[in-house]
Amino acid sequence: MEYYYFYLSKLRTIFHTTMRMFYHLGRYAIFLKKVFGKPEKHSVFIKQIVREIDKLGIDSLGIVMIISAFMGAVITLQTAYNIDLPIIPKYTVGLAARDSILLEFSSTIVGLILAGKVGSNIASEIGTMRVTEQIDALEIMGINPAGYLILPKVVAFVFIIPALTVISMGVGITGGYLAGSLTGEVPGPDYIYGIQFAFQPFYIVYALIKSVVFAFIIATISAYWGYHVQGGALEVGKASTKAVVASSVQILLFNLILTQLLLA
Amino acid sequence: MIEAIDIHKSFDDKEVLKGISTKFEKGKTNLIIGQSGSGKTVLLKSLVGLHDITSGDIRYDDNSFLSMDNASKKRLRQDIGMLFQGSALFDSLTVEENVRFPLDMFTNWSLEKKRERANFCINRVKLENANHKFPSEISGGMQKRVAIARAIALNPKYLFCDEPNSGLDPRTSIVIDELIHEITKEFDMTTIVNTHDMNSVMGIGENIIFIYEGRKLWEGTKDDIFHVQNKELEDFIFASKLFKKIRENNG
Numbered sequence: 171m172e173y174y175y176f177y178l179s180k181l182r183t184i185f186h187t188t189m190r191m192f193y194h195l196g197r198y199a200i201f202l203k204k205v206f207g208k209p210e211k212h213s214v215f216i217k218q219i220v221r222e223i224d225k226l227g228i229d230s231l232g233i234v235m236i237i238s239a240f241m242g243a244v245i246t247l248q249t250a251y252n253i254d255l256p257i258i259p260k261y262t263v264g265l266a267a268r269d270s271i272l273l274e275f276s277s278t279i280v281g282l283i284l285a286g287k288v289g290s291n292i293a294s295e296i297g298t299m300r301v302t303e304q305i306d307a308l309e310i311m312g313i314n315p316a317g318y319l320i321l322p323k324v325v326a327f328v329f330i331i332p333a334l335t336v337i338s339m340g341v342g343i344t345g346g347y348l349a350g351s352l353t354g355e356v357p358g359p360d361y362i363y364g365i366q367f368a369f370q371p372f373y374i375v376y377a378l379i380k381s382v383v384f385a386f387i388i389a390t391i392s393a394y395w396g397y398h399v400q401g402g403a404l405e406v407g408k409a410s411t412k413a414v415v416a417s418s419v420q421i422l423l424f425n426l427i428l429t430q431l432l433l434a
Numbered sequence: 435m436i437e438a439i440d441i442h443k444s445f446d447d448k449e450v451l452k453g454i455s456t457k458f459e460k461g462k463t464n465l466i467i468g469q470s471g472s473g474k475t476v477l478l479k480s481l482v483g484l485h486d487i488t489s490g491d492i493r494y495d496d497n498s499f500l501s502m503d504n505a506s507k508k509r510l511r512q513d514i515g516m517l518f519q520g521s522a523l524f525d526s527l528t529v530e531e532n533v534r535f536p537l538d539m540f541t542n543w544s545l546e547k548k549r550e551r552a553n554f555c556i557n558r559v560k561l562e563n564a565n566h567k568f569p570s571e572i573s574g575g576m577q578k579r580v581a582i583a584r585a586i587a588l589n590p591k592y593l594f595c596d597e598p599n600s601g602l603d604p605r606t607s608i609v610i611d612e613l614i615h616e617i618t619k620e621f622d623m624t625t626i627v628n629t630h631d632m633n634s635v636m637g638i639g640e641n642i643i644f645i646y647e648g649r650k651l652w653e654g655t656k657d658d659i660f661h662v663q664n665k666e667l668e669d670f671i672f673a674s675k676l677f678k679k680i681r682e683n684n685g
Contacts, residue, residue, distance in 0.1 A: 210539055303522040306484055310594075311536055312511030 201394050204316035205324065218322035219329075226288050226323065226389075227330030231337065233287060234280055238271075238338040241279065242345030245270050250355040263356045264364020267346040269373070276338040277377040278425050281384035284331075285417040289392035292323060293413035296396030297406035305397070320393040324386065331385035332378045339377070376432050383428060384421050391417045435460045436481060436592060436624055441490035443473075443480055450476045452648040453490070458626050463618050463638045466628045468645035469670055475519075477645065478596055478628045482514060483507065494592070512540055515585030515623075517595040517614075521577040523569040523584070529556065530565040533583045540588060555583040559613060575606035579613070586617060593618065593625040599634060607631060611638045632671060635659065644670065 209215035246267045253262055296319060299305050308315040343365055350356030356364075392413035399409045436458040443451040450473045458464040466474045479485045481492055483499060492499040494510060502510065523532050533552040537543060543551070556565065559579040569577055578598060585593060595614055599607035615638040618625040627634065635642060639656040646666045654662070659671065 214538060298525075302520055303518045304524055306479075307516065307518060307522040307524075309484060310482055310511060310514060310516045311539065312508040313539060 197398070198391075198394050201316060201397060202390060204314060205320045205390065205393070207314045207317040207321075209317060209321065210313055215322060218318075219326045222322045222326035223330050226291070226327050227334060230284060230287055230334060233283065234334050234338050235341050237283055238276065238280070238341040239345035241275055242267065242271055242342030243349030245275070245342075246346035246350045246361070247353065247355060250350060260356055260360035261364035261367060263350065264346070264361040265367050266364075267361075268343060268365040268369075271339055271342040271346070272373040272377055275342060276335050277380040277384065278421065280335065280338050281381060281388070281421045281425075282418055284334075284384075285388050285392075285421060286414050288327065289388050289413045289417045290410045292389060292392040293396035293410040294406055296320070296393050297399035297409045300397060300399045301402055301406060316393075316397060320389070320397070323393060324389040327385045327389045328382055331381045335377055335381040336374075339374070376428075379432065380425065380428050383424055387420045387424060388417045391420060435495060436626070437493040437496075438477070438481065439491040439493065441477070441480060441492070442488045443476055443485060444488045449488075450648050451480065451487070454645070454648075454650050455490075456643050456650060456653060458624055459641055460624045461619065461622045462625070462640040463615050464624070464626045465635060465639045465642045466626065466645060467630060467635060467639075467642060467670070469630060469673075472645045473648040474628045474630075474645055475596055478594055478626065481626065482516060482594055483511075512536075512588055513591040515588070515590035515593045517578065517581045517585050517593070517598050519597045519600045521569070521574075521581040523577055523580055525569055528566050528568055529561070529572065529580050532569070532580055533587055535584065536587045551587065552583075555587050556580075558586070558617070559583045574601050575603075575610065578602065578606075578610050582610075582613060582617065586621065589621065591623060593623045595625070595627040595629075597628055597630070599629065599631045604633065607633060608637060614638065630670075646670075 246263060249266045249270075250260075250263045253266075296305075299319065305315045305319070308318060347358065347361050350361045351358040395409040395413040395416065396406075399405050438454055438456050438458075441451050441454045442449065454473075454477060466477060468474045476485060480487045483492075487500075497506075497510075499507070499510070524535065527535065530549070530552050533555050534548050537548040537551055541548065553565070559582050561576060561579050561583065564572055564576060564580070569580070572580070593614070598610050598614060602610060611634050614625060614627060617623070627638070629635070636656055639659070642652075642654060642656065642659060643650050644652040644664075644667050652662055652664055652667050659667070662668070
């Protein structure tokens with residue numbers, strides 16, 4: 171009898187979780203419809219996009235460059251330490267570092283980092299506007315708040331993230347070069363030969379496609395959680411956390427789907 | 435004029451508004467009073483369309499708000515100004531930009547003309563040397579004035595104020611009340627103020643409705659309010675020791 175109640179309660183939890191997931195999916199779809207409504211005034215919309223490019227993109231440049239440089243260096247050194255057989259040429263380290271950075275690091279890992287930085291920023295900004303009635307004020311004026319506040323963020327982030335990804339690739343590979351040559355583990359010419367060896371330009375296209383999808387996920391999911399905050403400062407904090415977690419999980423899921431679709 | 439006809443509003447199973455019917459007259463400061471949790475804010479937000487009502491109707495100058503299509507609702511909203519409890523100014527914009535915001539969104543005026551209008555509204559609410567300050571750099575009373583200036587920027591026909599004195603000292607509260615009253619007369623607007631401040635009632639209450647547990651229990655003017663034989667209204671008015679004392683002194 172105890173087992174019966176135990177499994178019944180588990181089933182009930184699974185049912186409620188599934189229903190909540192469908193509830194959020196439905197509400198997210200309705201929310202997207204509002205976000206992609208016609209902008210109120212094009213001149214204002216363009217100004218908003220430029221401001222968001224600065225806030226979401228340019229302000230993230232520093233963290234992207236620092237992380238890319240260090241990760242490029244670590245990938246190179248770890249690969250060099252693990253490929254210690256004399257029959258494997260040194261340039262393999264450059265090749266491995268290049269492919270790791272191009273295929274995974276600069277799109278997925280940078281995407282996850284930006285989910286933390288940009289995602290929490292968007293969710294807390296929109297959430298604070300919700301609890302301080304600024305969103306209500308827009309609605310009273312006859313402005314579509316979702317379109318006015320969120321669409322510029324989505325457009326700006328989707329537009330700027332390919333640039334961040336390309337910069338991350340360059341800085342990551344340079345970080346690897348410096349680490350390899352400064353420690354003497356991978357001579358500079360070998361590393362440069364490695365990063366040019368069997369290069370497939372499609373890897374860059376693949377990374378850029380992924381980064382654009384991740385940018386859309388980060389901007390819309392974070393805005394969704396911020397937009398539907400109810401309560402006060404505590405709920406804004408919770409929404410911010412939910413935004414980062416949900417965006418990160420979706421990034422990992424779509425990473426898998428896109429890898430299968432684009433590289434299979 | 436705004437007319438509420440048998441408004442019901444429920445949140446899930448809880449009925450917050452239970453059939454409220456009333457008229458808010460043009461050119462007058464109409465007050466909705468009641469204790470916290472009585473449904474005042476829900477009624478105000480239902481009137482402006484921030485809450486969808488469960489049943490009933492809302493009429494703006496004999497036009498049913500519920501029957502309007504989205505374009506008409508949007509046009510109507512440009513005739514509505516609203517002062518929120520926490521001012522709801524946009525943090526990232528300066529005072530002048532906040533006031534100019536509705537003009538930027540809904541007019542094709544030149545920047546010069548928009549600035550002129552914004553400055554007129556800022557001067558009208560007697561704000562000085564604050565144009566380039568951000569909301570976080572000015573006091574609560576000044577924030578309310580900026581919110582009023584923003585609300586009147588498009589010269590609205592209807593003004594809604596949700597607890598305009600919340601968080602203000604008594605002196606500033608009176609200044610804000612008088613400002614709302616003056617603006618109502620000057621621009622001949624239909625103004626609805628949601629308050630539980632008896633000083634506002636005595637100061638500017640031309641047409642007052644008392645809400646208790648989601649029902650309208652009384653309607654009248656500030657001159658009648660002290661003579662009403664209604665226990666709930668009496669409890670509300672004389673909750674303040676000051677008003678109790680006045681009643682005792684007047685026998």
